[in-house]
């Protein structure tokens with residue numbers, strides 16, 4: 108099928124068009140050629156999820172450094188976009204150059220969770236790549252995949268040409284180097300795959316079956332791999348909208364349900380000095396205002412106190428907050444809380460996982476009730492108003508007493524906050540994962556999940572206790588794919604054909620088509636969820652995660668005996684098998700040098716000479732698809748990257764002092780957006796400043812002018828009395844020029860045009876006529892010009908007026924192109940240019 112490429116034409120009609128526009132700060136601007144290896148990193152979820160994922164940023168950053176490789180990104184389109192793409196015959200395109208996926212040399216999927224599998228198929232299909240590996244020909248790209256779910260590759264094996272098991276950095280560079288060389292020599296597909304399969308950690312299902320042992324890749328020296336210091340800055344709000352600093356990999360706590368804690372062993376901590384440098388460069392290159400310290404258990408990082416203090420000293424002045432998303436209860440010291448509190452109170456989550464000490468011993472969680480209550484008390488005492496607690500239902504050996512323990516613990520935590528703070532109890536279902544001691548355990552059936560949910564609904568009742576849980580049928584599917592084999596591929600395929608997409612999104616997920624797909628295939632889900640005989644071979648046995656199967660089995664036995672295993676970070680080595688001659692535990696020592704103050708202390712205030720500036724900027728091209736908030740965020744980040752030192756508001760969440768004009772609707776271009784900034788020190792307005800800020804803005808946003816304003820300058824709301832708009836009707840609105848004139852005349856001739864408008868469930872009357880001061884065709888007659896003045900009752904969307912005057916239905920109205928051209932100065936009746 109010939110590609111009909113028209114993504115931009117579709118954007119006015121879809122939800123969150125900013126997902127598809129690219130042009131971000133720090134994104135690659137190089138374009139694919141015949142002489143480069145062209146790779147698209149495909150994330151089988153939305154832009155917001157994919158851009159929050161550190162692995163994607165790491166691999167993209169690595170490839171961006173290689174002149175022989177052109178890296179691009181593609182994300183799964185939301186169902187509304189997919190429908191439109193299919194209707195318009197448009198393939199899935201890469202974000203950077205708008206190249207259809209099938210024209211790349213290499214497509215690399217990130218398999219983060221099992222419920223994204225149908226999205227993988229949708230992306231292949233939309234990208235015009237045959238779904239099954241065996242159906243791909245010489246012209247098709249090679250399709251590879253990595254990520255945690257690749258530790259059991261079998262359910263996706265028929266769709267993927269090669270899997271990378273383990274940490275991807277070194278392996279991906281080896282793969283791209285090999286494929287680049289073979290592209291030059293025009294080596295045939297079969298040979299390319301054979302050679303790929305010789306790289307350590309690469310599994311090629313077609314050649315390897317279940318025979319070859321595939322040992323995971325792991326980086327020996329994490330300090331030598333720093334990840335991108337200039338990560339791509341998303342243009343829209345993402346799930347984790349912050350700079351991520353990966354402080355360590357691996358976890359040796361040994362929780363028996365946790366796959367990440369087993370497969371990413373051993374612990375390797377990055378040197379604290381390197382982390383400080385990385386944090387500085389990342390904040391500078393992104394203009395971000397929050398750093399998240401990432402690892403499987405950030406409180407375990409050996410020099411966490413010193414690292415946080417040093418980070419805070421450097422960032423407190425610019426209000427860069429710190430987040431530690433994965434804190435274990437017992438690592439939450441007063442010093443840590445104090446450091447987090449110095450800038451902003453980010454949310455707190457604690458994960459006891461089980462309700463009784465007995466079950467916490469079974470899962471080897473280690474923490475005790477007194478640790479949890481002490482941590483909760485400290486958090487509340489430090490001023491946090493809410494706390495989230497994570498628990499799992501259906502853990503091996505669970506009894507009624509363990510469920511009652513969760514209720515009991517929730518109330519005890521509530522009591523720590525004097526019954527006045529909010530406590531959210533979040534419940535998920537235990538899913539046995541491959542390569543863990545509990546890989547042989549059974550999983551709860553849907554009925555059992557429902558019974559437990561009913562129990563908690565009845566027993567967790569208090570106005571300050573919220574109850575949340577993960578959808579049981581989603582957990583059931585996760586369980587099927589986690590421990591499934593090649594037979595599950597048929598289920599992914601059938602579910603894809605039945606329209607399943609975005610199955611990890613509870614608001615989109617529907618279990619009914621999955622049930623139908625299982626019925627069609629005669630598949631009984633319970634047959635995959637039961638207890639597995641420990642002497643039987645497992646489908647994923649050929650994948651060597653580093654941790655020995657004998658160790659996992661002995662841990663399972665210990666769990667049944669309610670015996671713990673010490674953390675090898677502090678206790679003896681329990682011979683799990685993850686350490687080798689080359690790969691060992693690497694711990695950072697407490698490092699007081701980090702916190703030694705150089706020159707003026709970081710937190711000390713600099714001498715202020717406050718100034719105010721009024722800036723004018725434009726939203727053009729795809730920039731028009733950014734919302735008001737996204738535009739404001741991009742602007743503030745660009746100013747920060749250029750060295751503007753903002754004054755901040757007081758209060759709980761200090762914000763830069765900046766005020767904007769009324770929001771311009773998404774989809775409308777504007778040449779006259781304004782903002783007033785309050786800075787701590789003077790600027791040097793001029794072309795150099797404009798150039799510097801513009802280089803730091805995403806495509807589609809341009810700073811046009813910067814002027815200093817005095818304290819007597821009227822605020823933007825007072826200064827601007829309205830706007831002049833240019834309007835271009837879409838070709839589908841086939842009106843003769845005389846008809847256009849006639850409709851405008853008729854509208855202008857009326858005193859008022861009252862319409863009822865429904866917004867957020869409320870209906871109100873609006874006079875469309877009153878704000879329109881002037882409306883006519885301009886000189887060439889192609890474009891209309893409309894001047895609107897502000898009236899009491901809030902700003903009106905010019906599109907509502909245009910749609911009414913020309914009788915446009917919603918679809919045609921969205922295709923109208925409107926440009927906000929100039930502001931109108933009040934009282935003068937003329938435009939300000």
Ligand code: SF4
Pocket residue numbers: 359372373374675676679680681682683684685686692
């Ligand atoms: S081999 Fe020993 S030291 Fe290494 S991760 Fe396993 S238990 Fe820890």
